[in-house]
Amino acid sequence: MSRSAHPAGPRHADVLPEGHHLQVPEDLNALDPKVWSATTERGDDGVLRVAGLDVRDLAQEFGTPAYILDEADLRARCRDWKEAFAGADVFYAGKAFLCRALVRWIAEEGLNLDVCSGGELAVALSAGMEPSRIAFHGNNKSVAEIERAIDAGVGRIIVDSYEEIARVAFAAEQRGVVQKVLVRVTVGVEAHTHEFIATAHEDQKFGLSVSDGKAAEAVRRILKLGSLELLGLHSHIGSQIFDTAGFEVSARRVVALLAAIRDEHGVELPEIDLGGGLGIAYTSADDPQTPADIARQLTEIVKRECHAADLTVPRLSVEPGRAIVGPSAFTLYEVGTTKELDGLRTYVSVDGGMSDNIRTALYDAEYTVSLVSRASGAEPVLSRVVGKHCESGDIVVRDAYLPADLAPGDLVAVPATGAYCRSMASNYNHVTRPPVVAVRDGKARVVVRRETEEDLLRLDVG
Incomplete structure (x- = not known):
């Protein structure tokens, strides 16, 4: 059975940790204005745009992960x-x-x-x-x-x-x-x-x-x-x-x-x-x-x-x-792998992680996440968005509902990451820190560039 062919209705809804009361969203495409910056919007094609800019174009030009600052x-x-x-x-x-x-x-x-x-x-x-x-x-x-x-x-x-x-x-x-x-x-x-x-x-x-x-x-x-x-x-x-x-x-x-x-x-x-x-x-x-x-x-x-x-x-x-x-930025990631654990949840691995957002691991902070590169009519499944680091605690979003047909190459975005994420970012596993890309009135520019391997090696004098 394909991922999108499961019977209708959300799966894995009964395994949330004690104290968490995550509701299945009525519409996975909806953007809560409390959480997202003022110029973000989703078109009929399901694609997120911020300051008039398509996130697919931002990913193509600046790479992922990236902090997008409105x-x-x-x-x-x-x-x-x-x-x-x-x-x-x-x-x-x-x-x-x-x-x-x-x-x-x-x-x-x-x-x-x-x-x-x-x-x-x-x-x-x-x-x-x-x-x-x-x-x-x-x-x-x-x-x-x-x-x-x-x-x-x-x-x-x-x-x-x-x-x-x-x-x-x-x-x-x-x-x-x-x-x-x-x-x-x-x-x-x-x-x-x-x-x-x-x-x-x-x-x-x-x-x-x-x-x-x-x-x-x-x-x-x-x-x-x-x-x-x-x-x-x-x-x-x-x-x-x-x-x-x-x-x-x-x-x-x-x-x-x-x-x-x-x-x-x-x-x-x-x-x-x-x-x-x-x-x-x-x-x-x-x-x-x-x-x-x-x-x-x-x-x-x-x-x-x-x-x-x-x-x-x-x-x-x-x-x-x-x-x-805090609310003025979101982090844009590309999905690398997905693993469905029967009766539990789907693990979605992205190309960042605790090196660009340590708050989930450090404070048990809660975030939301959305598929932002296309529309999906697939059922919502309980998911955990995780990073690429060698730590089982490398979690970006502990509990969220994402569409069942999420696949490698899709772009997802985690909103409200403007505060403390880049400030507390690290080079754990020698991963380079993402750029900060400022967007305004249909234009984008890098205000903090992406680190490179040369930046990492420059400090190594051994």
Whole structure:
């Protein structure tokens, strides 16, 4: 019996892992606008087009796998966040994805940028980002990184330890400048997210605790140093968060510390940064809030807490990264093999894998996937999209329904891969990392080129 000749109706529907509730899609050709970027559409021929470009042509010109980045969609998301947080500061979180083209886009759309390493700072500066619009994060910045940041004139350094306070102060004093800083505080809020991306509970590496007095002591030390100017407090409670309940608790505790600082030192700090971490839709089951709703709720929370503490409302900062770039890209793969396991599922192997998307293996992240190079009327079958690496955990999409006639040479696309996929990509098994191809108004261009074997060998000096 051929793959397309099975009786109608989905197969393998009873083997989903506990806690997963994947629904059989009514239409495998449908594109959920929550998951895909704004300019993606599917024609009557079943072919996906983005910014007017046929994915078959993109695959032919740029190869697969490839990250396809919708520039118009990303710019629109930048504007949405900028408009929603009028009167506040929006820092794009560069760790989500960073390249020089993207730096220029966010700068043109009026966003600031936060970086968390010397390499990210180098990309920002090389792209012409105004240093005063850069915030420098990180829990263990080297002396060289601190010195470079101060020499460049970055607008703020978020300090994360007593040692770092001393390092930044010394470097600034040597240069005869006053460096603006914020203290990253740990507020004891554990966001409803994966353990490895929850960052405000007590047992983790980031920040200085509010509850044990270390954050207050950091403030005391900074206020005594003439080479540092304390702008305010920074808090980040986690990632992929869909409501503001955690932010409300965080803001209450941060504002309480602001009030304590006022009472002890007679100083009202002018800024509060609530970080980022707002979630996006990776599948149709996810329901993220709009930037406008987030801005309204966070602003109301901060105002309410400040009024209760009789404090002047400080200037608010937020740091969306994933929420901007995540939905703006998809990864385009070519199918290499398929294996149907009777009574279980079909394994679909693609020409990428955990080297271009480690999130499924690392965080048990969920994605969706679609056949994008043709139409299919075949029945949906439970499938697992896997990569080409020598790891049984090399999974791109753990559970999805794909047409039963999927075959080698077909193109499939995984949406919402703009954040952390290229940033966390590796050369595992000496696989070269894919390119990032920006598309806009019917044109495509490479903004990060595909690695080559020559790139890999260039580092090998044995």
